[in-house]
């Protein structure tokens with residue numbers, strides 16, 4: 541399967557065949573952010589330019605990928621997204637990669653001159669851009685890479701509600717066909733694969749900045765200022781919240797059984813709009829641009845869907861707190877940085893999710 545490997549420094553520029561109108565007219569598209577096409581893809585993009593050099597962008601991308609593919613993706617339901625069953629409220633919570641780099645590339649490549657970011661920047665129009673298929677093939681590849689890294693851990697939900705879910709699609713002969721999810725989870729059974737020889741995956745060894753354990757400077761100074769935070773909380777540019785940890789210094793056995801997770805729930809957004817916020821844990825430097833130099837831990841973002849009327853949803857975001865070095869702390873300092881759109885957050889707390 542051909543793919544655009546924007547997750548690697550060598551691949552983060554748009555493949556030239558998509559940009560050459562004369563040689564490959566079928567792959568060219570006018571409705572893109574043409575200014576971005578000769579710049580490195582920004583996996584944290586939210587509609588604004590920054591002054592990062594290409595190598596700083598590569599470092600930032602690496603940390604973003606590490607967070608969404610490894611650190612926050614130990615549990616199936618975190619990488620894949622929360623289960624959605626018939627009758628449930630929609631959008632229970634997207635997967636880490638979907639809400640992260642996947643969405644960023646859509647927004648990065650969409651044309652800001654168009655009313656709804658067409659083509660790549662909106663759900664209904666993204667498939668009109670040939671670049672969409674190279675992008676989504678890489679998203680698909682991330683799923684395969686993630687599955688292959690699982691070792692003995694489960695790679696797929698075993699729930700029949702998931703495996704037996706069916707979609708109706710048109711095939712290459714314009715015939716309506718029924719496709720079952722359980723038949724699509726393994727790319728090799730579908731007889732396609734992704735080139736891996738000679739392709740580097742830098743982000744497996746790209747952990748975020750090391751954290752200092754124990755008490756952090758500035759805590760007593762910040763605490764009184766933070767008391768004012770009330771939920772539901774409308775996100776301003778930067779919001780800091782102290783979140784208590786119900787269980788301190790858990791044993792290895794307890795940690796193997798249950799994972800400590802930061803749950804941001806009741807996230808209210810309009811699905812018609814691009815919205816994004818980034819999450820930092822114990823960030824004291826307030827550097828929210830150069831993510832590789834910060835305590836960035838994850839993001840929430842969505843590709844806008846065009847509707848007749850606004851559609852307000854309530855969703856959630858899970859961030860795993862595995863290697864934060866906060867074991868002995870009573871609380872963590874969570875910083876939410878709003879990047880785009882109107883966002884209200886219902887609650888932020890630490891929960892313990894059973895390991896897979």
Ligand SMILES: [Cu+2]
Nearest residue numbers: 642646666676
């Ligand atoms: Cu997409």
